Amino acid sequence: xxxxxxxxxxxxxxxxxxxxxxxxxxxxxxxxxxxxxxxxxxxxxxxxxxxxxxxxxxxxxxxxxxxxxxxxxxxxxxxxxxxxxxxxxxxxxxxxxxxxxxxxxxxxxxxxxxxxxxxxxxxxxxxxxxxxxxxxxxxxxxxxxxxxxxxxxxxxxxxxxxxxxxxxxxxxxxxxxxxxxxxxxxxxxxxxxxxxxxxxxxxxxxxxxxxxxxxxxxxxxxxxxxxxxxxxxxxxxxxxxxxxxxxxxxxxxxxxxxxxxxxxxxxxxxxxxxxx
Amino acid sequence: xxxxxxxxxxxxxxxxxxxxxxxxxxxxxxxxxxxxxxxxxxxxxxxxxxxxxxxxxxxxxxxxxxxxxxxxxxxxxxxxxxxxxxxxxxxxxxxxxxxxxxxxxxxxxxxxxxxxxxxxxxxxxxxxxxxxxxxxxxxxxxxxxxxxxxxxxxxxxxxxxxxxxxxxxxxxxxxxxxxxxxxxxxxxxxxxxxxxxxxxxxxxxxxxxxxxxxxxxxxxxxxxxxxxxxxxxxxxxxxxxxxxxxxxxxxxxxxxxxxxxxxxxxxxxxxxxxxxxxxxxxxxxxxxxxxxxxxxxxxxxxxxxxxxxxxxxxxxxxxxxxxxxxxxxxxxxxxxxxxxxxxxxxxxxxxxxxxxxx
Numbered sequence: 001x002x003x004x005x006x007x008x009x010x011x012x013x014x015x016x017x018x019x020x021x022x023x024x025x026x027x028x029x030x031x032x033x034x035x036x037x038x039x040x041x042x043x044x045x046x047x048x049x050x051x052x053x054x055x056x057x058x059x060x061x062x063x064x065x066x067x068x069x070x071x072x073x074x075x076x077x078x079x080x081x082x083x084x085x086x087x088x089x090x091x092x093x094x095x096x097x098x099x100x101x102x103x104x105x106x107x108x109x110x111x112x113x114x115x116x117x118x119x120x121x122x123x124x125x126x127x128x129x130x131x132x133x134x135x136x137x138x139x140x141x142x143x144x145x146x147x148x149x150x151x152x153x154x155x156x157x158x159x160x161x162x163x164x165x166x167x168x169x170x171x172x173x174x175x176x177x178x179x180x181x182x183x184x185x186x187x188x189x190x191x192x193x194x195x196x197x198x199x200x201x202x203x204x205x206x207x208x209x210x211x212x213x214x215x216x217x218x219x220x221x222x223x224x225x226x227x228x229x230x231x232x233x234x235x236x237x238x239x240x241x242x243x244x245x246x247x248x249x250x251x252x253x254x255x256x257x258x259x260x261x262x263x264x265x266x267x268x269x270x271x272x273x274x275x276x
Numbered sequence: 277x278x279x280x281x282x283x284x285x286x287x288x289x290x291x292x293x294x295x296x297x298x299x300x301x302x303x304x305x306x307x308x309x310x311x312x313x314x315x316x317x318x319x320x321x322x323x324x325x326x327x328x329x330x331x332x333x334x335x336x337x338x339x340x341x342x343x344x345x346x347x348x349x350x351x352x353x354x355x356x357x358x359x360x361x362x363x364x365x366x367x368x369x370x371x372x373x374x375x376x377x378x379x380x381x382x383x384x385x386x387x388x389x390x391x392x393x394x395x396x397x398x399x400x401x402x403x404x405x406x407x408x409x410x411x412x413x414x415x416x417x418x419x420x421x422x423x424x425x426x427x428x429x430x431x432x433x434x435x436x437x438x439x440x441x442x443x444x445x446x447x448x449x450x451x452x453x454x455x456x457x458x459x460x461x462x463x464x465x466x467x468x469x470x471x472x473x474x475x476x477x478x479x480x481x482x483x484x485x486x487x488x489x490x491x492x493x494x495x496x497x498x499x500x501x502x503x504x505x506x507x508x509x510x511x512x513x514x515x516x517x518x519x520x521x522x523x524x525x526x527x528x529x530x531x532x533x534x535x536x537x538x539x540x541x542x543x544x545x546x547x548x549x550x551x552x553x554x555x556x557x558x559x560x561x562x563x564x565x566x567x568x569x570x571x572x573x574x575x576x577x578x579x580x581x582x583x584x585x586x587x588x589x590x591x592x593x594x595x596x597x598x599x600x601x602x603x604x605x606x607x608x609x610x611x612x613x614x615x616x617x618x619x620x621x622x623x624x625x626x627x628x629x630x631x632x633x634x
Contacts, residue, residue: 162368165335168355169362171385171433180381184372 155189538598
């Protein structure tokens with residue numbers, strides 16, 4: 001694998017660039033173009049008007065990024081708290097209605113969120129949860145939780161109960177067993193689930209729009225009107241900002257994980273590094 | 277009252293398919309293990325010895341019966357509070373902790389200070405020959421070293437009872453012998469009570485003060501290695517112990533007659549008529565050579581040497597006597613005088629004849 005045929009490597013890199021790199025370049029150009037019309041290959045005049053508008057103008061961009069990240073973070077934490085016991089039960093115990101519980105948990109992946117959100121909206125209206133961050137957080141859980149549960153289930157299924165039995169025989173009670181034995185094993189799965197949870201939560205538009213009723217302003221809420229016909233330059237700039245925010249969120253999660261491993265066990269990192 | 281007492285402990289397993297039938301059962305078992313004793317449960321795989329061990333550990337809950345240690349009833353005490361310790365077949369060292377942290381884990385659970393527990397772990401590791409490995413991670417150790425670390429970890433918190441579930445069966449034969457010696461030495465030094473589960477009779481014989489033979493969820497016999505070897509309670513125990521020359525037959529009016537009619541003689545043992553198994557230990561079968569005479573009253577057989585085997589510095593001869601295949605232990609001198617297919621005569625002293633009823 002390491003010594004791949006050189007032309008093939010060039011070819012693959014090119015494809016990678018075409019599919020991932022090129023759209024970003026187009027976005028970048030579009031964001032600094034002052035009118036970019038057919039059939040020009042490149043815009044004739046450039047301006048930083050769009051960037052100026054979103055970054056220093058009174059558009060509320062920074063606040064929306066803060067709201068987006070706050071919601072994503074709370075959603076992630078709630079998801080972890082819900083998914084770990086759920087995965088434990090689904091992997092390790094046989095109980096009546098297990099299939100049904102699994103089906104309900106994973107349904108949001110298959111059923112369009114819009115369907116559920118209409119019902120949720122009605123309920124939240126009665127409970128007074130619409131237009132609040134709490135309401136949006138709760139609504140974000142349904143599309144994100146399945147991924148978290150899935151990831152933690154995979155981790156649980158590779159953890160033999162022998163490990164916990166061993167810890168028990170050394171005098172470890174339930175809390176110690178979870179903290180010292182189970183959690184370190186689940187951590188990679190939790191990290192994978194958390195990444196997905198953050199990404200999905202950040203990119204929710206419809207659910208945020210309906211439940212937040214325009215009062216909870218996340219970055220997608222600002223971004224969408226510009227995409228659907230407003231100002232392509234501003235939309236491009238927002239898209240880039242959105243990508244930047246998501247990458248930053250994932251990067252900080254990765255750094256936190258690395259830091260954890262460095263203090264706990266540098267050798268795990270070494271092994272992981274060698275595999276890459 | 278000291279030591280571990282198991283009273284009428286039983287356990288039934290139900291499988292999913294046969295919901296009503298018991299697929300496996302541990303018959304009610306009584307057993308007492310003295311403090312400081314090395315006790316082994318010996319039996320073929322699937323005989324219930326690991327189940328019994330887990331019941332004692334508390335990892336499984338019995339259907340009935342009591343488990344006591346000293347005066348304390350531990351039947352409903354959770355495993356983490358029993359102050360027992362266990363070494364499994366795999367070393368199960370926590371991969372994200374160093375060997376030192378792993379070893380100190382039991383003390384950490386007892387809230388011993390960091391400095392004290394790490395120095396105690398160090399002392400324990402020195403005892404198992406792993407000095408200087410404190411800061412390594414489990415994956416950097418060989419299988420034998422990992423199992424040593426697991427032993428150190430199990431012993432560090434001074435358990436009342438050390439349970440071991442075939443701890444050496446995953447190791448190479450040479451390594452296994454080293455581990456036995458290590459364990460034996462440490463057990464004597466610390467005076468810890470050990471309950472050891474194995475299917476390897478050599479291991480059990482070498483290590484144990486007493487051995488319990490198990491089969492099909494039943495405890496067949498308990499005794500020292502010598503007692504078991506010289507007075508097996510049944511032909512099942514005898515064959516599991518690897519005793520040769522188990523001959524089934526019947527006693528009638530003081531005469532033993534083997535089932536295949538190949539052997540018949542009068543016994544001086546006073547026994548009721550009925551089915552009996554005769555066990556002839558290989559070393560009690562003596563050849564009659566030209567310059568020796570069989571003692572008066574001894575039982576004699578005629579046979580032919582079918583095979584000579586050399587093993588561990590001694591010879592064993594397979595002797596065909598009628599329809600029976602007998603194994604006979606010979607010294608080097610005796611063996612060198614024999615040739616394959618040679619006809620010969622053997623004798624056994626009446627006092628060396630062993631009979632078991634079932």
